[in-house]
Amino acid sequence: MKKSGMYMPQIRGYKAFIPTPLPPEITIDENMFNKLNQANKLLNQLNSISEFLPNTDLFISMYVKKEALLSAQIEGTQASLQDVFEFEQCEYDFDKDIENLKNINDIEEVINYIKALNYGIKRLEDLPMSLKLIKELHKILLDNACGADKTPGEFKKTQNWIGLAGCTLNEAKFVPPSPEDSVQAMGDLELYMHKKNNLPELIKCALIHYQFETIHPFLDGNGRLGRLLITFYLYWRGILTKPLLYISYYFKKNKQEYYDRLNMVRDKDDYEQWILFFLDSIIKTSESALADIKKILELKEKDQNILFKNKISSPLAIVLLNKLFYMPLISIKDIQKALEIGYQTASDIIEQFERIGILKEITGKKRNRKFVYAEYLNILSQGTQL
Ligand SMILES: Nc1ncnc2c1ncn2[C@@H]1O[C@H](COP(=O)(O)OP(=O)(O)O)[C@@H](O)[C@H]1O
């Protein structure tokens, strides 16, 4: 029988888990086979739709934001999609003070995740999946006040553990390998990523995520980094041709099950139940991503028609509507800048968009007003509510 690993007594008295290097022997029964096919089919649809979309970049940048937010939320980050847009809006408008945003630390975690995702996709052009890449990503991910004492970009040098917040090593639910054993295990994992074997890539990816979480090589950020690895691995292997998968959607929705199933691999040496859960997450997330694309395209058409019907179809109006899909939270000043127009023109056109219900003012103030493209933000926000 395959063993997922063993508990090794440590000098200080506790036991730490040492995972068996991948791959274990996996039984692909009919159920798993069907799920595999379905997941592959949906990923192919996601890949091919991105070839035909008029503005793929838009969907990529929105889905990257969504994945970043969901993944950070799994670990308790308190930020919303609107917060992320608000942050970007501040960056766009230099007069605004980012530090004034109420939950700036949490937003920064999401922004770092977005940076890491974009960086990794670019970096994979000249660097393969590797420990080097993993460390580079970790450095970006933890590049903020909260991460400073968590040795960004470096593997752990002290023992870590998983359990309820604030629990001691002895109360831990799970103690991952020691720093030394962890280095060895990460080396094995790197080799496995490059190894050609006869397991389907999606199964390999599921195993890699499990193994990474079990090794827990960093002091913090292991959850987020392990989820980034899913996107990067699939992208690197050409299973995903664009980073359009916000897999954390399903993990967040089923967070306890996600943790329990990781545990169950170790407790019962049962890899298959984790793989099935992982495949479900690919299936559900791809379905959701495909449905979102459809909804967004429909919304765009609907609002274009509303503009025409209301005779607001100047080129400027069309440009503004397009812009809103990139910047769903906008001020009059932003519009002046983005469309290179004067204050009065910007203010007039916003008023028109407000009148026909495309934009909604959200500050309730007379000055420094902000407008949101609510219907669009609602589609994107699905699943990201706190
Ligand atoms: N029992 C477990 N076994 C293995 N991994 C787990 C277990 N419970 C939680 N995890 C993983 O650990 C992550 C949390 O680790 P942590 O280093 O704090 O990451 P982050 O800083 O991104 O929250 C979870 O998101 C999950 O992926």
Ligand SMILES: [Mg+2]
């Ligand atoms: Mg953490």
